[in-house]
Amino acid sequence: MAEFLEFVDVSKTFGRLRAVDHVSLGVRRGEFFSLLGPSGCGKTTLLRMLGGFEIPDTGRIYLDGVDITDLPPNRRQVNTIFQNYALFPHLSVWENIAFGLRVAKRPRREIFNEVERMLALIQMEEHAHKKPHQISGGQKQRVAIARALINKPSVLLLDEPLAALDLKLRQRMLIELDLIHDQVGITFLYVTHDQGEAMSLSDRIAVMNQGRIEQLGTPAEVYEAPRSSFVAAFIGDTNFFEGRVAEIINDDYILMQIDGFPSVVCFNDKKMKVNDLVYLSVRPEKFRISRERPQLDGRYNLISANVEDIIYLGSHTKYWVRVDEYRLAISQQHGRFLLDEQPIRWKDDVWIWWHADDGYMLERYSEADELLIQTPPEEVGQNGAVPAPPRAEV
Amino acid sequence: MAPSRRTLHEILVTTPSFVWLSVLFCVPTLIVFAMTFKPADMYGGLGPGWTLETLRHLANPNYPAIIWRTIWLSAAATLISLVLSIPMAYYIARATPGLRNALLLLTIVPFWTNFLIRIFAWKILLHPEGFLKRALVAAGIIAPDTSLLYNPEAVLVVMVYTYLPFAILPIYAAAEKFDFHLLEAAMDLGASRLTAFRKVFLPGIRRGILTAFLMVFIPSLGSYVIPDVVGGPNSEMIGNKIAQRVFVDRNLPHASGLSAFLTLAVLVPLAVVWVVQKRTSGQPPTMQEVA
Ligand SMILES: Nc1ncnc2c1ncn2[C@@H]1O[C@H](COP(=O)(O)OP(=O)(O)O)[C@@H](O)[C@H]1O
Numbered sequence: 001m002a003e004f005l006e007f008v009d010v011s012k013t014f015g016r017l018r019a020v021d022h023v024s025l026g027v028r029r030g031e032f033f034s035l036l037g038p039s040g041c042g043k044t045t046l047l048r049m050l051g052g053f054e055i056p057d058t059g060r061i062y063l064d065g066v067d068i069t070d071l072p073p074n075r076r077q078v079n080t081i082f083q084n085y086a087l088f089p090h091l092s093v094w095e096n097i098a099f100g101l102r103v104a105k106r107p108r109r110e111i112f113n114e115v116e117r118m119l120a121l122i123q124m125e126e127h128a129h130k131k132p133h134q135i136s137g138g139q140k141q142r143v144a145i146a147r148a149l150i151n152k153p154s155v156l157l158l159d160e161p162l163a164a165l166d167l168k169l170r171q172r173m174l175i176e177l178d179l180i181h182d183q184v185g186i187t188f189l190y191v192t193h194d195q196g197e198a199m200s201l202s203d204r205i206a207v208m209n210q211g212r213i214e215q216l217g218t219p220a221e222v223y224e225a226p227r228s229s230f231v232a233a234f235i236g237d238t239n240f241f242e243g244r245v246a247e248i249i250n251d252d253y254i255l256m257q258i259d260g261f262p263s264v265v266c267f268n269d270k271k272m273k274v275n276d277l278v279y280l281s282v283r284p285e286k287f288r289i290s291r292e293r294p295q296l297d298g299r300y301n302l303i304s305a306n307v308e309d310i311i312y313l314g315s316h317t318k319y320w321v322r323v324d325e326y327r328l329a330i331s332q333q334h335g336r337f338l339l340d341e342q343p344i345r346w347k348d349d350v351w352i353w354w355h356a357d358d359g360y361m362l363e364r365y366s367e368a369d370e371l372l373i374q375t376p377p378e379e380v381g382q383n384g385a386v387p388a389p390p391r392a393e394v
Numbered sequence: 395m396a397p398s399r400r401t402l403h404e405i406l407v408t409t410p411s412f413v414w415l416s417v418l419f420c421v422p423t424l425i426v427f428a429m430t431f432k433p434a435d436m437y438g439g440l441g442p443g444w445t446l447e448t449l450r451h452l453a454n455p456n457y458p459a460i461i462w463r464t465i466w467l468s469a470a471a472t473l474i475s476l477v478l479s480i481p482m483a484y485y486i487a488r489a490t491p492g493l494r495n496a497l498l499l500l501t502i503v504p505f506w507t508n509f510l511i512r513i514f515a516w517k518i519l520l521h522p523e524g525f526l527k528r529a530l531v532a533a534g535i536i537a538p539d540t541s542l543l544y545n546p547e548a549v550l551v552v553m554v555y556t557y558l559p560f561a562i563l564p565i566y567a568a569a570e571k572f573d574f575h576l577l578e579a580a581m582d583l584g585a586s587r588l589t590a591f592r593k594v595f596l597p598g599i600r601r602g603i604l605t606a607f608l609m610v611f612i613p614s615l616g617s618y619v620i621p622d623v624v625g626g627p628n629s630e631m632i633g634n635k636i637a638q639r640v641f642v643d644r645n646l647p648h649a650s651g652l653s654a655f656l657t658l659a660v661l662v663p664l665a666v667v668w669v670v671q672k673r674t675s676g677q678p679p680t681m682q683e684v685a
């Protein structure tokens with residue numbers, strides 16, 4: 001079925017560098033869709049081909065059933081929020097917003113009403129007369145949004161629109177963007193390298209790496225069921241395990257043999273057979289940790305470990321524990337009033353456990369992807385598949 | 395209100411350039427203005443006392459025609475230079491660094507040859523027996539009895555040739571600082587290439603264009619070598635008259651009068667530019683304007 005916006009086998013090469021590599025992608029009408037990937041993975045290039053500023057080497061781009069691959073930028077029903085906003089420095093806020101309607105030679109009355117409506121939407125009425133250099137970064141951002149939205153585009157393209165803002169402002173603009181999307185009902189194609197932004201705003205996310213789409217799905221899908229080690233490591237933090245299938249327990253579960261680690265039960269959604277190579281990702285928050293040994297059924301993996309590092313973060317605590325050759329990252333919410341408890345301390349012997357369903361088998365694994373996980377200071381890697389716990393954000 | 399530390403600081407900082415301007419520009423200009431009202435003596439100097447004799451001479455009916463020609467030739471040379479140099483500056487600014495340096499070098503290469511030699515080279519080029527003339531006649535573009543030399547058009551061509559680099563360089567300097575993403579933004583918002591160029595690029599390099607305007611228009615007004623060499627009796631400019639008053643008539647007050655007139659003709663465009671730069675564009679329309 002054809003989607004509202006569709007990239008079909010689109011590639012773009014710069015010299016010998018393949019910036020976008022056979023990307024096929026469908027975006028639904030009205031959706032908030034994010035392209036998420038590390039810097040240099042080709043997000044901007046993909047967006048520029050949609051905007052009309054680059055012509056793809058191969059492939060076609062369809063918008064609402066029309067092939068727009070070769071149309072010039074001014075003939076496309078898309079508008080872009082550029083990475084640096086690209087406000088016209090010689091025009092006031094008012095005239096910047098009016099630009100699109102003025103070049104379209106719309107009646108003055110209509111231009112006036114529409115600009116005033118946009119100024120109200122972005123709450124900038126009292127700054128209408130100022131020049132871009134007289135307003136703050138967040139305000140520039142809002143003007144850029146209004147200037148694009150006034151043309152009533154079919155798709156609004158946003159290229160890392162929050163990257164230049166400080167953390168506080170970024171969080172506020174995040175909420176505003178969400179509100180604006182709800183109000184105008186236009187399809188948003190949002191580019192970012194920040195998984196937090198993508199997760200919190202998007203209906204669906206395409207995770208990009210080296211010019212290719214690694215995975216496409218809802219935020220929960222890409223987080224809970226990452227297909228590759230890249231996706232697992234890029235979106236959130238995780239613990240990787242590498243091993244072989246030792247035993248088929250039943251249709252759903254297998255026993256996995258991991259070097260330097262007790263064998264673990266895991267959910268076999270990939271229909272693995274005995275001796276197949278398995279890469280398992282277990283998120284830090286899927287673990288439970290306690291000094292007392294819990295009573296659990298056979299679907300749980302229960303392992304004794306030793307605490308090496310603790311970072312208390314108020315709402316939750318991060319632990320790094322050692323199990324034989326592995327250092328595991330564990331994140332634990334505090335359900336109870338912590339001061340009443342006997343908290344776990346450094347060098348304590350503890351029990352850790354997770355449910356077999358909470359680990360996820362990866363389709364593809366690459367050791368390089370471990371570097372994406374933020375590593376704690378004294379990380380020791382001996383076993384190929386070394387989990388790398390996250391560093392705490394203070 | 396007492397002057398703050400800041401204004402005191404500003405005064406201290408601006409004083410040297412103010413003194414420099416007064417001593418080397420304002421005072422000589424005022425001296426020239428004043429000399430207009432002195433009598434000439436027999437030996438090319440100034441006589442005692444004051445007189446309005448020179449102003450009577452300036453009422454000579456030949457002068458208005460010469461002044462008018464000076465202004466339109468200068469204006470035309472300026473306009474043509476700007477029209478040629480804006481696309482050139484755009485192209486140079488967008489070229490790859492290697493090509494850009496080569497083009498800039500080509501722009502300033504003529505300065506390495508003496509100005510007079512280049513003007514005489516044009517005289518040879520445009521000469522009735524010259525290569526250009528014969529080529530154009532052979533191609534049937536002009537009649538054999540057309541003269542390429544000794545007319546206002548020849549003066550205009552050579553003026554454009556001479557002053558073009560002075561237009562390209564400041565406009566290029568502005569274009570080089572221009573953020574070309576703004577053109578993409580304009581096209582993204584529905585502007586055609588031409589509209590984006592007109593509504594975003596031209597305002598973006600406005601200061602460069604104004605500088606180029608002054609750099610071409612002011613020297614053009616004062617040119618006298620070019621009309622002297624490639625112009626004829628019907629293409630004299632006010633500069634020629636000033637030179638004649640000084641070297642032939644040895645009448646300094648008369649030359650000063652013409653000079654003062656020229657200075658005023660230069661100051662008026664300066665004032666216009668100043669006003670244009672001061673005026674804040676970009677006021678959104680009021681409700682009454684719309685309705
Ligand atoms: N015009 C260009 N010329 C040459 N290389 C380019 C050009 N645009 C982008 N690239 C390269 O293509 C790759 C992808 O770039 P880009 O799409 O900007 O990535 P992202 O936006 O994901 O950071 C990068 O390696 C970048 O250096």
Ligand SMILES: [Mg+2]
Pocket residue numbers: 040043044159160
């Ligand atoms: Mg980018």
